[in-house]
Amino acid sequence: MFRTKTRLFRLDFLVYVAALLFLATLATPQTIDPFENGWTLDAEGSELNFMSIKKGDVAEDSRFATLSGLITEDGKAQIRVLMDSVDTHVDLRNVRMRFLFFESFKYPEALITAQLDPATLQDLHQTRRKMVEVPFTLDLHGVTVERSAEVAVALIDNDRVNVSTTKPIALKLADFNLEEGRQKLQEAAEVTIVPVGMVSFDFVFNRSSPGTRVATAEVTRVAAGGGASAALETKGAFDREACIGRFEILSRAGNIYFGAGSARLSAESVPLLENLYDVVSRCPDLKIEIAGHTDSDGSDAANLRLSELRAASVKEYLQGKGIPESRMLVVGYGEAQPLLENTSAANKARNRRIEFSALN
The missing domain is CATH 3.30.1330.60 (OmpA-like domain)
Structure with a gap:
């Protein structure tokens, strides 16, 4: 009887110690280097959305289904967007956006780049969430434009971070030579469209494994893997x-x-x-x-x-x-x-x- 109780006590003690070790592992703070090993975009867990206004007050939400991106060890961030993957939730509307508006057959990708300041995020492991003003460059439809946006950076856990807009980013279509495309859309759909798009994003990044160096060139390979087949439409013959x-x-x-x-x-x-x-x-x-x-x-x-x-x-x-x-x-x-x-x-x-x- 005494030996049985001793064995049970030892078993309980071992379980207790293992639980403490597990909790300690979860509680291990992030290193002070916010970009250690670099980060890779979790495309499935990320979203890039835009809103357009037609007929004066009708808002339409759309998104891009194919994204790739990373943040390097020195804070260089890059997001590639496959324009053929525009998703308006309506098949022929997707086709109009691809051919008449974005002209994705000529401009297959959009590219967002930014240089993040490590000093601004060094205490992220303590604060867990920070608001940061980030200057960025957007290459879209053959035009390069510089902008700035406030984003929220939240540490989900030691190896997962969320970067999202705090408010929509307004982009004038004329700045990207998209006015002619807007006119074509208006004629095709017989509606009026406001010449400004509102863009928002919710990006999730996973930390790369130790010893794995994330380089900016790697995102090109990720994007190329999608190819033109990422257009959202039925495969095979059309009706x-x-x-x-x-x-x-x-x-x-x-x-x-x-x-x-x-x-x-x-x-x-x-x-x-x-x-x-x-x-x-x-x-x-x-x-x-x-x-x-x-x-x-x-x-x-x-x-x-x-x-x-x-x-x-x-x-x-x-x-x-x-x-x-x-x-x-x-x-x-x-x-x-x-x-x-x-x-x-x-x-x-x-x-x-x-x-x-x-x-x-």
Whole structure:
């Protein structure tokens, strides 16, 4: 009996000691170096959101689904955003945002960079949460802009930290050459859109293992792993409605270019043509019309012929990619169907276009 009690006492004592050691491990404070080993973004646990206002007072929340990022040992922070991963919660709205607004076929990524000051965060292991003003650089749509934002930095545990905006960041669309895209969106959706976007984020980072050096170049490899396939849409063939919607959006993109008076496709056209090929190949049951349009410069006969030749060049590009000729009908409308009056260079540029539509 006495021996049994002794064994039970020793067992209880060992359990007690193990519990104390476990709690002590949890309570171990973070090192005074806030960037020790570097940090890697937890993409699944992070969010980057933006709000747009349409029709005067209708707010729409959207997000980006594919992010990658890190903070190096010397406090260099970098977040890469795959623009094809824009998620508005509506399929064709996503497509409009990609092709008409962000032009993700030309500008596939946005990049946020910042240099964090280690001195400001050295007491984070004690305070657990701090408000910090962070200057940052945003590369978006081919434009680089410098801004500053107040963020909250919270230590979740020794190896996990949360960085989030304390209030939305207002970004003027004109600062990123997105005004033309806004106009295209307004015409496509037949709504008015406020020319300012409100951006917020909630990033979670995990500390890297000891001995693992986090370098800024590593985030490029993470982002490249997503690839263009990260676009949020169904895989395989589209249904008829999705095909027709995409043809209408691609017709509005205006990113198929020719030299003045020429039917030769320019190299700038390739990104959109590759996306056009992807859509056409995923609508295998549809025959499509490829229609050429011109402005009013030149004679009616010359414009009619030029519009036919330009539409034929697009057909030949798709045919060279493997789309059967029997699935494509080439039509030239010349200057007969302008989108806008041919009263300015900008209007004439809009009228020079290639449009796509389903025939069956």
